Amino acid sequence: MGEAGGTAPSLPFVVFGVDHHRTPVELREKLAVPIEGINRLLALLSTTPGASEAVVLSTCNRLECYLAGTPDRQQVITRLAEHQGVDAATLDAHAFWHPGMDGVRHLFRVVSGLESLVLGEYQIVHQVKTGYDIAHQGKFTGAVLNPLFQRALGVAKDVRNNTAIGKFKLSVASVAVDLAKHIHGEVERARLLVVGAGEIAELAVRYLLTAGVRELTIINRNEDRAHALAEEFRSVDFVPQVLPWSMLSDALTQHDIVVTSTAAPHAVITVADVKQAMRRRRQPLMFMDLAVPRDVEPSVGELSDVYLYNIDHLEQVVSANQQLRRDEVDAASALVDSLVTSYATDVRHDRGALMAQVAGYFADVIAAEEARLVGKLGLKDNPELKYGLERIGNKLQHQLLKYLRDHAHDPQAEKIIREILGL
The missing domain is CATH 3.30.460.30 (Glutamyl-tRNA reductase, N-terminal domain)
Known part of the structure; x- marks a missing residue:
């Protein structure tokens, strides 16, 4: 040849x-x-x-x-x-x-x-x-x-x-979007909450916005960083909301997809937080925990109508797709x-x-x-x-x-x- x-x-x-x-x-x-x-x-x-x-x-x-x-x-x-x-x-x-x-x-x-x-x-x-x-x-x-x-x-x-x-998705962010679609169907009506401002989380948000999400809220311990991230996604017809860290527990009630990527040394979302949120909502709640160490207590995934995926879960899907x-x-x-x-x-x-x-x-x-x-x-x-x-x-x-x-x-x-x- x-x-x-x-x-x-x-x-x-x-x-x-x-x-x-x-x-x-x-x-x-x-x-x-x-x-x-x-x-x-x-x-x-x-x-x-x-x-x-x-x-x-x-x-x-x-x-x-x-x-x-x-x-x-x-x-x-x-x-x-x-x-x-x-x-x-x-x-x-x-x-x-x-x-x-x-x-x-x-x-x-x-x-x-x-x-x-x-x-x-x-x-x-x-x-x-x-x-x-x-x-x-x-x-x-x-x-x-x-x-x-x-x-x-x-x-x-x-x-x-x-x-x-x-055909098969090979990035953590794109796999996360596919999982969101599987749980919520078309994601245009899904309300997205971002906790933290890590690079992978930012990429996942971009994928979700491209997929059709039209409601975004950002919470970060450093509120200036949250506003800066919101500005990156802002457009004429799309204005993300920024909430203070103290409202994290309440925000879980009002959102359908939660993407976390903080630098905290311990979990910032507990089973008690999610139980309280689920008592006040009827729709499934999905967590994409992209942080290491993890932001969401693992036992959250055992709750009814709650779907928890951490970075290891997503990378396993990526690895299978690579093969x-x-x-x-x-x-x-x-x-x-x-x-x-x-x-x-x-x-x-x-x-x-x-x-x-x-x-x-x-x-x-x-x-x-x-x-x-x-x-x-x-x-x-x-x-x-x-x-x-x-x-x-x-x-x-x-x-x-x-x-x-x-x-x-x-x-x-x-x-x-x-x-x-x-x-």
């Missing part, structure tokens, strides 16, 4: 980079590129002898440079090492170099979450798309990288739709391999030029329509308008590219696409 060695790659393309699999964090930190610095690196890479196009992907776990052409590895290493201020020999020792279809396979695996620290995580799709968008807008992409990255984003969608690689995701890796990898083979067929049939023309056609249509609407509606620098138009264009483009892929051996397929778009 590999193309490394003395043979020339079937596609003038290479991926060079470092990631969490083979590179120590100390080196990855030095190689990280802030988003405002990506264009400078793209300009450097795209002018490397033998390279004509470039896309850069920089996350906390990887820095990857996707190059069209057949550049020399040592020249790329030297340029990147000098640009980032690291030793070239050290970079060389910890980096990978995937030319041709090996590089395509790597990109498809990355965007599908198969190379991520958290298997199947979906954030990588957004990160790849952002990296591609920056390069495309800076005119650093062309006939090789435009169709390749369009296909890669389609591969991510195919893998997510046809395997369960991303379930691992079970899906083989299926996702097989699908990626088949999609790499399909892309290789397109390249061999010289459809890369047509795919680039299709991508260019839709990019031109989107730009023209955006300019027309901006002028007509008097809009200026409206990211939502551009995002909406790009989504429509990408969906239409995906259908045409899928048609080409599904009819790889039909000589009429290319002719049909050209006639439809007037290419």
Whole structure:
């Protein structure tokens, strides 16, 4: 399957980079590129002898440079090492170099979450798309990288739709939200109480608000910190409430979900507190105790209509889900391999030029329509308008590219696409 060695790659393309699999964090930190610095690196890479196009992907776990052409590895290493201020020999020792279809396979695996620290995580799709968008807008992409990255984003969608690689939640906060939905059904009417201001609790609150919770109260021993946290969640139509610590027992009566994350050395919510609250309410009461040591006395979970989950319970679910995701890796990898083979067929049939023309056609249509609407509606620098138009264009483009892929051996397929778009 590999193309490394003395043979020339079937596609003038290479991926060079470092990631969490083979590179120590100390080196990855030095190689990280802030988003405002990506264009400078793209300009450097795209002018490397033998390279004509470039896309850069920089996350906390990887820095990857996707190059069209057949550049020399040592020249790329030297340029990147000098640009980032690291030793070239050290970079060389910890980096990978995937030319041709090996590089395509790597990109498809990355965007599908198969190379991520958290298997199947979906954030990588957004990160790849952002990296591609920056390069495309800076005119650093062309006939090789435009169709390749369009296909890669389609591969991510195919893998997510046809395997369960991303089905099982792998963060404590997201598991907590699923449990809340299980107990309360749809959580839009659930009243949320946050006790303390720990980082995990804050993340759980964000997940719950995204899931639909519309009523939030915050209690913390440090009331200034409670107000600061409330400000983080405040919006025009959403104003969290802050109560003093002395009202904690009374607040249990008025809320349906309680998330705790204090730094107290002992339990701050007792069985007596919860018994008193349950005598004055009819709905179930759910506790997510994310503190260590625990904030809620364990025997609270033995009370009728009270559901108590601590950090160990939630992490056990995360661990089980991690194994379930691992079970899906083989299926996702097989699908990626088949999609790499399909892309290789397109390249061999010289459809890369047509795919680039299709991508260019839709990019031109989107730009023209955006300019027309901006002028007509008097809009200026409206990211939502551009995002909406790009989504429509990408969906239409995906259908045409899928048609080409599904009819790889039909000589009429290319002719049909050209006639439809007037290419």
